Amino acid sequence: MDRxxxxxxxxxxxxxVIPERELEVRTSRSGGPxxxxxxxxxxxxxxxxxxxxxxxxxxxxxxxxxxxxxxxVSRAGILRVVSQKHRTRARNETEARERxxxxxxxxxxxxRRRVATRPTxxxxxxxxxxxxRRARLKRQRRRPSDVDT
Numbered sequence: 150m151d152r153x154x155x156x157x158x159x160x161x162x163x164x165x166v167i168p169e170r171e172l173e174v175r176t177s178r179s180g181g182p183x184x185x186x187x188x189x190x191x192x193x194x195x196x197x198x199x200x201x202x203x204x205x206x207x208x209x210x211x212x213x214x215x216x217x218x219x220x221x222v223s224r225a226g227i228l229r230v231v232s233q234k235h236r237t238r239a240r241n242e243t244e245a246r247e248r249x250x251x252x253x254x255x256x257x258x259x260x261r262r263r264v265a266t267r268p269t270x271x272x273x274x275x276x277x278x279x280x281x282r283r284a285r286l287k288r289q290r291r292r293p294s295d296v297d298t
Contacts, residue, residue, distance in 0.1 A: 159246050161253045167205060173197040174242060179233040193233035196245040201226025210257055217256040228252070 159167040179193035200211055200222055215222050222228050230252065232245040268276075 159250050159253075161250050161257070165205065165257075167198060167203070167249070167253070171199060171203055171205070173199075176238055179241075190238070192236060192238045192241055193231065194238060194241040194245045196230045196232075196242070196249055198228045198230075198249060199226060200228050213259075214253065214256045218252060221252070 176191040232241040
């Protein structure tokens with residue numbers, strides 16, 4: 150793990166860094182702001198991560214990412230992130246890397262299992278009192294019956 154940190158890469162978690170060798174950066178001309186710059190420079194950045202061939206993710210992690218990011222992962226197992234919001238290639242690449250880290254962080258998050266608990270005696274009592282109050286209120290709204298007269 151520490152070897153990949155020394156060579157750069159994308160930090161996802163404290164103990165998980167996607168090494169630079171598993172990332173492919175492609176640039177192309179961007180739409181959007183930039184004036185004449187748009188026509189001359191390749192500022193759009195496409196960051197590709199080969200999920201299927203990754204050495205840092207376990208099989209279970211790969212499966213989880215593939216399931217959670219199914220719309221973003223190609224059939225070949227490539228996760229693609231594109232950024233063209235900024236005018237410079239460097240800022241777009243930084244944003245693409247941050248977005249990749251965020252996507253992987255969210256996809257790898259395993260929610261805690263909920264532990265079923267019993268309602269307390271006081272909460273059961275409160276619920277019962279509230280049910281009685283609502284029943285009384287609804288009874289008062291009824292039309293008076295002919296039995297009383």
